[in-house]
Amino acid sequence: MADARIAVHTEATIDRIAPEVHGHFAEHLGRCIYGGIWHSDSAEEEGLREDTVSLLDDLDLPVLRWPGGCFADDYHWEDGVGPREERPRRRNLFWAQGPEETPEESNAFGTDEFLALCERIGTEPYLAANVGSGDPQEATDWVEYCNYDGDTELADRRRQNGHDEPYGVTYWGLGNENWGCGGRMTPEQYAREYRRFATYVGTTDNLLLDHDLELIACGYEGHEWNRRFLEEVSGAPWGQAFPLDHLTLHHYYGRTMTVSEADERQYDEFLAEALEMEHHIERMAAAIDAVATTRDIGVIVDEWGSWHPEATAESGLEQPGTVLDGLSAAAVLDVFNDHSDVVTMTNIAQTVNVLQCLVETDENDAWARPTYRVFDLYAPHKGNDAVRTSVSAPTRDTGDDDLELIRGSASITEGETYITVTNLDCIDEHTVEIEIEGDTPDEADVSGKVLFAEQAPDLAVTADNADEFVATELTVSITDGTLTAELPPSTVAAISIR
Template identity: 75%
Template sequence: MNVQMADAEITVHTAASIDRIAPEIHGHFAEHLGRCIYGGIWHADSADGDGFREDTVSLLEDLELPVLRWPGGCFADDYHWEDGVGPQDERPRRRNLFWAQGPEELPEESNSFGSDEFLELCERIGTEPYLAANVGSGSPQEAANWVEYCNYDGDTELADRRRENGREDPYGVKYWGLGNENWGCGGQMSPEQYAREYRRYATYVGTQANLMFDHDLELIACGFEGHEWNRRFLEEINEAPWGAEFPLDHLTLHHYYGRGTNVAEADEDKYDRMLAEALEMERHIERMAGAINAVATTRDIGVIIDEWGTWHPEATADNGLEQEGTVFDALSAAAVLNIFNDNSDVVTMTNIAQTVNVLQCLVETDEDDAWARPTYRVFDLYAPHKGNEAVRTSVDTPTRDVVDGDSNDELPLVNASASVGDDGTYVTVTNLDCRSAQTVDVSLEGTDLNEDDIRGEILFAEQEPDYAVTKHNADEFTADDLAVPADGSSIEVELPPSTVAAISVE
């Protein structure tokens, strides 16, 4: 092995367990927005009962999505689920209050893709559904009815209606979000107002699990990136005079980054700023977990990031929030997935925005074809972490000062996470330096490293950060083998600028 001074050193503490990495940390999100549903997943306004895009479905199935959130997003709090069930030619055409959608970019909803179509999609691709109920303009009765329609196996009108619509057995949906961004597009509510509405909805939705089903429901409350809002919400929940003290299983927040910068027009300093903004995810997780621990002392409540990813200025409501899929976006996603692994003791699910064609999607389509984006390749590379036990990593890395107005931050140029499972130890590493290569020394405590037991892969080694995917070059973003020379005590890898690597040790 050619020994040289490493730029960064990573120590994997294989016996220092954090927690199991919930597979749901690799979750996804699909909203009735732009070409995500109509044109992306479902052939636009198809009424033949079999309108799925098989090319999209195949790509999603191959990725083994653990959970998929639907129907929004802002769309959820003006969506009435009964409009989207029953014979498709009898479903009403409604407004889409928040988004233009479909190839025609109309603010209208045909309802040709509704609950049964979404839940069939989830079964086709082997994923758990996560439904977001309408709190902003709906009612507890409407939300409870939706749960009954999806999950009850008795002889009520709603269970019979599901059967008449072609589904005999209940779907068994366990994840139920009660509202979305209710501090904003979901009703402009104060945290106290939302807490009172949430308890009302949770009463009528959650009670069903005690009597009508043989499985639990997991109730998800909407939180906010402004963390004082979360504290006030939890305190109002805590002060309720009756009932379950904390009728929620998870609390959410949304974190987008890159809104001020187009990747194609960015320089290296702007890349650094966007990456530093992405890494703020860790601070948000810590603050939300801190609020939960300070107030909800009688309940184990998980943190969900059910919308996250890059949102660049070219993605506007007028174009259905479409933006190019670049190496840079995928690099930032890898760094954030490392953060989720390192916080697996509190993070129970995340959902990148969005699945197809919108924002930092994993799949892109045109009328004829569907193809994987660079971020898809990152999720595929990180898949072995799912279900493993996350373990502590110490990362000694060079940093770079990031100045943005009056703020001054430091960008760690290398980040990493590690997990241990039945097949050994899996380590993922990013070189967040978009200018220079980084030599990284990786050691595993208590492990004698034999090159025959080590395998490495790398993404984006030959590509610039602004290199964007098209249908013609999509295969160029697949992983390559990475040389992983070892000397018994450590592995030394050379990571070109803006790359993502994975090292497996049996």
């Protein structure tokens, strides 16, 4: 007998799910770049790792953020262009690189290497400019180097470095965590810096470029900070050209819980912490609406995911990739779908080897993690119209709040309704009934897949067992137009109705 019900309101459209909501993030720390995406300095080979690139290509990444993170606000882009043997070796002020824990940056992987990766895998680049220790000219020069098709020294330098045509980079972040590692600024101080940078960077698309730039400001989980920042930016005499397209926040969860040592109660607390994402999105959207009422400013969550105690500076921020982490990613992706009217991009941290990465490598191999499988399962949502869902499900008290044990979201495109459902209960299975408003599908129209049906929440991926995490067929029955599926504990399901 069903104990959870989901109603899919196909006429109640929220907004289009921007493909960029499935975005990713790669920073120069640990083995994310060197050893993960790019062969390490000590390897016999140099260049992109083809095994990693192949996995990323298969996932169809819509956007990739680089070079940080905290690294971005101590990074000077001109160090990383030109002949590699002539590039200076610089400090890495915030992170150690590789297993030797060296706080140095070789600059072997720079702007052209990153943009070549983006071209290889068909993803949009999102560059984070240095506000903390840089200046507006440096940021504007970077835009010119990447995007200008004229006859200037910087455009010619790009051509000499092997790329005749402009890269056409659209997304430009002006700073990162400027309330913290990016300068420990007050919101008013950062707003004034942001205005300076936006004046110069934002002017390039009026004269130098044939496409518009999307300017991205750094926000904070402390939402009073966001209100004060927006008020200071809004107080300038901008006229019609308001220099702010998106405002960001970062949300990590699980910092006190090692999955292999946790119990079911702690699993619940972890998942509830992940779902706090919804609160933060709503608070940021409310601040934007209150202060910039006539502006179309999107919410970007450009760092998010699990961050467990094992992930330290000494470990290169590496941690096991578990079923529970994949389950949390599914729950958060459902939140993003439900807020597609305000969420314009997200970037999970990080792409390879670091934190809740999607791909893990050793010296010889690269393999997909459980979170990779979740992104793959959710991929059909990209570009669809999200629609409202009503969920009635059991809950469990986590101390601070109740965890709804069944979550889900739905989207529609011509000829298809796509529904994702997570069983966040790591103890019991639940039978879920799904009703599609205004539709009575038959069995020929319906197919289902499920992840993690045979795996415990604390099971971690390895090179040897990675293929065991692929989705399997989900049995979906239909009675009088109502779909019914049994979801084992800690599973993620997707149902397609055509």
